[in-house]
Amino acid sequence: MLVREHADGVTAGRIVEVEAYRGARDAASHACRGRTPRNAVMFGPAGHAYVYFTYGMHHCVNLVARERTGASAVLIRALEPLAGLDLMRARRRFTETTRLTRGPGCVAQALALTRADDGADLTRSALWLSDLPADRLGYRVARGPRIGIRLATRFEWRFFLTGHPCVSGGSARGGAPRRREGARREGARAFPG
């Protein structure tokens, strides 16, 4: 569970969909062309938030994962809202629970995360992770191609809960990539497997 404590109140949700970005060796990663002011946090210690601004209007949240392999991070693509739903609704333009945090830009908006939160230490700040029994809910973790990228599409590093209504990517079942050229490969297969 990702927890966000803010002056306006607490919002939190179960992580139901992520993507892995493997640093400089991953052509789809922001880190693949080296360190810049924008992506510098990814080159720092693990356990910090990398928050970037894109498309001129959206923020997305990553968790820096493995400092030893260099600039690796996990993009939080979707949450199941669990706390602060009314606050999320106030920040978003939808009231339906399943649309509050479905998509990386929506997650940042619902949790009010911006570049100001870039670099936040997850062990010391108001943004942190809480253990929660992820299984036993009837969901399975599946994997498929990452969304919205053109490079390194062969790596199936998107992980999500199969059938979960809060998952993004066009289908709760799995991730049919929205507009990807070429690779028409099937999205979701059981993981591990």
Added chain:
DNA sequence: GTATCGATTAGC
């Protein structure tokens, strides 16, 4: 300096 693109979203 200008041109192009993007780890996206919402609306038609």
Added chain:
DNA sequence: CTAATCGATACA
């Protein structure tokens, strides 16, 4: 399908 909207990037 595409407009929105601007920082990062590529290139003249």
